[in-house]
Amino acid sequence: QQQVKxxxxxxxxxxxxxxxxxxxxxxxxxxxxxxxxxxPGKGPALLxxxxxxxxxxxxxxxTISFNKSAKxxxxxxxxxxxxxxATYFCAAENAGNMLTFGGGxxxxxxx
Amino acid sequence: xxxxxxxxxxxxxxxxxxxxxRCSSQSGHNTVSxxxxxxxxxxxxxxxxxxxxxxxxxxxxxxFSGLQFPNYSSELNVNALELDDSALYLCASSxxxxxxxxxxxxxxxxxx
Numbered sequence: 001q002q003q004v005k006x007x008x009x010x011x012x013x014x015x016x017x018x019x020x021x022x023x024x025x026x027x028x029x030x031x032x033x034x035x036x037x038x039x040p041g042k043g044p045a046l047l048x049x050x051x052x053x054x055x056x057x058x059x060x061x062x063t064i065s066f067n068k069s070a071k072x073x074x075x076x077x078x079x080x081x082x083x084x085x086a087t088y089f090c091a092a093e094n095a096g097n098m099l100t101f102g103g104g105x106x107x108x109x110x111x
Numbered sequence: 112x113x114x115x116x117x118x119x120x121x122x123x124x125x126x127x128x129x130x131x132x133r134c135s136s137q138s139g140h141n142t143v144s145x146x147x148x149x150x151x152x153x154x155x156x157x158x159x160x161x162x163x164x165x166x167x168x169x170x171x172x173x174x175f176s177g178l179q180f181p182n183y184s185s186e187l188n189v190n191a192l193e194l195d196d197s198a199l200y201l202c203a204s205s206x207x208x209x210x211x212x213x214x215x216x217x218x219x220x221x222x223x
Contacts, residue, residue: 098167
């Protein structure tokens, strides 16, 4: 079964802190792992993505860590800001371009 | 560059009715995927259209159907609406063979 499990469901971080969201997948056919950010009333926005042949990818304050053997990947948000408060979704995609999403993490960054 | 647009923004229907949602893909994109996002959950893949044909389908019944037009825009049709169909319907466009999918703002459907 194609599933992506995401944790935690909610996260509260102080401004300037590090936010960490974890995901685990089952299907080894997945070959692309994006993270999306969604604000209330908006569609998901592509944040950063990684392929399984890379263990880490960094773009600005956002870093994906990928552990292929454990079938896990995580998003780290460094120097978290109140404007980062949103719901974050991990996802996994196979060659058919069908995205399988995790359940989401609601992040709140306190000033 | 124009992003993905969807219409209408909100829609209220009653059980048993039919609904059509519309999506215009991002400039240069030829593939459209539709997702259903229930409140508090992640989006669920409904189906994808490429070259005006269905190119993959998730676990949704046949009363969910779609179309893609020569200009790559797309429609999602849902017949015999049920209360559980209440959700945010998202359209995502991409270039076939390229992983990145870009989402529109969604259509909020409420079924009473």
